Amino acid sequence: MGLLDVFRASRKKGSAAIAKERLQILVAHDRAFRNRPSYLPKLQQEILEVIRKYVEVDLDAVSVNYEQDDDQELLELNIVLPDAAARS
Amino acid sequence: MARIIVITSGKGGVGKTTTAAAMAMGLAQRGHRTVVIDFDVGLRNLDLIMGCERRVVYDFVNVINGEANLNQALIRDKRCDGLYVLPASQTRDKEALTKEGVGRVLTELGKGYDYIVCDSPAGIEHGATMAMYYADDAVVVTNPEVSSVRDSDRMLGILASKSRRAEDGEEPIKEYLLLTRYAPTRVERGEMLSVDDVQEILSLSLLGVIPESQAVLNASNAGIPVVLDNDSTAGKAYGDMVARYLGDDLPMRFLDAERKGILGRLFGG
Numbered sequence: 487m488g489l490l491d492v493f494r495a496s497r498k499k500g501s502a503a504i505a506k507e508r509l510q511i512l513v514a515h516d517r518a519f520r521n522r523p524s525y526l527p528k529l530q531q532e533i534l535e536v537i538r539k540y541v542e543v544d545l546d547a548v549s550v551n552y553e554q555d556d557d558q559e560l561l562e563l564n565i566v567l568p569d570a571a572a573r574s
Numbered sequence: 575m576a577r578i579i580v581i582t583s584g585k586g587g588v589g590k591t592t593t594a595a596a597m598a599m600g601l602a603q604r605g606h607r608t609v610v611i612d613f614d615v616g617l618r619n620l621d622l623i624m625g626c627e628r629r630v631v632y633d634f635v636n637v638i639n640g641e642a643n644l645n646q647a648l649i650r651d652k653r654c655d656g657l658y659v660l661p662a663s664q665t666r667d668k669e670a671l672t673k674e675g676v677g678r679v680l681t682e683l684g685k686g687y688d689y690i691v692c693d694s695p696a697g698i699e700h701g702a703t704m705a706m707y708y709a710d711d712a713v714v715v716t717n718p719e720v721s722s723v724r725d726s727d728r729m730l731g732i733l734a735s736k737s738r739r740a741e742d743g744e745e746p747i748k749e750y751l752l753l754t755r756y757a758p759t760r761v762e763r764g765e766m767l768s769v770d771d772v773q774e775i776l777s778l779s780l781l782g783v784i785p786e787s788q789a790v791l792n793a794s795n796a797g798i799p800v801v802l803d804n805d806s807t808a809g810k811a812y813g814d815m816v817a818r819y820l821g822d823d824l825p826m827r828f829l830d831a832e833r834k835g836i837l838g839r840l841f842g843g
Contacts, residue, residue, distance in 0.1 A: 500764045505720050506771045513727045513775055520731045 522552045533563065543568060576684040579691050579819075580709035580747075582733075584725030586696030588717045589754040592790055593812075594693035595623045596801035597713065600816030602657035603801075606688040609648065611660040613705035614695035615671060618662035624651065625797025626659055635663035638675035644682060653802070658687075668695075671704045680708050698732055708738050711748045711819075713781060717755045718767040723775055726751075730776070750781035752815060757786045758831040769829060782815030784808050785828040 530550040537543055543566065551562040581594040591612075598610035611634060612620035621627040626649045632642035637660070644660075651657035660679075663670065683690055694705035706712060712733050716726040733747050734740060740747075753769055760766040769783055789806030793799060801816070803809035807828045814824050 502761070502764050502767050502771065505767055506775070509720055509723050509767075509775050512724060516724075516727060517731070520735075 518553070521554055526550055526552060533565075537565060541567060576680075576687045576690045577711065578680060578684075578709045579689060579711045579713060580694055580706045581691065581713050581715060582694040582702065582706055582729055583696065583715040583722070584698060584702075584729040585717075585722045588715050588722050589784070589790070590696070590715050591620050591623050591693055592794065592800060593713060593715050593752060593754065593784075593815075594620060594691050595799040596812035597816060597819070598657060598659075598689075598691040599651075599654060599799040599801050600813060601689045601691070601820075602651070602654045604816065604820065605656070607656040607686065608689045608691060609658040609660055609683055609687050610691040610693060612662035612693050613671065613701050614693065615662050615666055615668040615701055616664065617695065618664050620693050621649075621659065621661045622797060623794055624649075624659050624799065626651070626661075627797070630661045633661045633663040634679070635666045635670045637679055638670065638672065644679070653798075668699070668701045671701060673704065673707065676704050677708060698728065703732070703736060706733055706737055706747070709733075709747050710739075711750065713750050713752050713819075714776075714778065715752050715754055716772060716776070718753060718757075718761070718769075718772055720767075723767070723772055727776060730778070749778050750819070751776055751778035752781050752784065754784040755786045756783050756828075758829060762831050769826070780826070781818055782811055783826050783829060784811045784815070 530548055533550075534543075534545070534548045537548065547566045549564045551564070553560040553562070579597065581590050581597065583590050594610055598608050601608040610620065610624070612618050613634075614620070615635060618633075621630055629649050632647035634647070636642040637644055637647045648658040648660055651659065680690060692705045692709065695701040714726045714729060716722050730749060733749060737747050739745065751773070753772055756769070757766055761768045769780070773780060785807045787800075787806055787808035789803050789808045790800050793803055793809075800806065800809050801812040804813070811828055814827060818824055
């Protein structure tokens, strides 16, 4: 370790902590996505088609969210209906 | 039936081939009949690291295609009894590795060997998925660095879902973490992720920590697996890795920075 390194170290101290924090967020996100059932996109598509038979909603009005805990799986559907004024 | 170990990582340049050579040599030194296979078709390098590049006549793809038999293609290591190298093809397309072909060769090798070490290419493409498909154990080689850790985690997802064991609903591949190019001084300065940091993120069973060492480059220059260099920290750490894999309970070494000279004492702590 040279003298220069010592000064450099004091300036950059703690970049490992930033790396760890970024990785924890990223890995948690990747894992959540990885464990999603593969039928989700198709499910979302078909639900949207059914709803559009009855209500005029946007193409992105249906969102499907999947979460997994140790002892339960949660499938969350969120459908955004248009404003009352826009409905016929 | 041989135990199949894949050395994998996702990211390139983290030390897969060095680790595969060390693992194979270490197992053979302890009396286990071992073959190490290079899965990096088109970019073979295991032969160089093992120092047998001038003895390659036939390769893995020749055997799969029936152009040579295993005995013709396997290269016997001159330093250690019971160690053989199956080199990758340098000229073929990586699609030449078919699932059936690889399975056939591994089954045949399984009759005569205790361990089959598969050196995976980088990436998550065909060659890498073929290297891990039949594995019983996986050593995920990781550098304490963001892109390597992320790629390792991605590889864990693939090991859990796209292997033969996963497809057949068998017990999953046993996954081990091997941290390489570890620089304790940088960890102490807060510049590098520590073993504990990486463990916390990946939550894998830790097989070893290989310190950053000049011995690794010297070994690859000479074509001598670094595990044979008993004077170097990396060589010793690789030896420990093999012993741990075989069930020994050894403490991790070389995790703390060496204190050298007055500067180290003044500023190191």
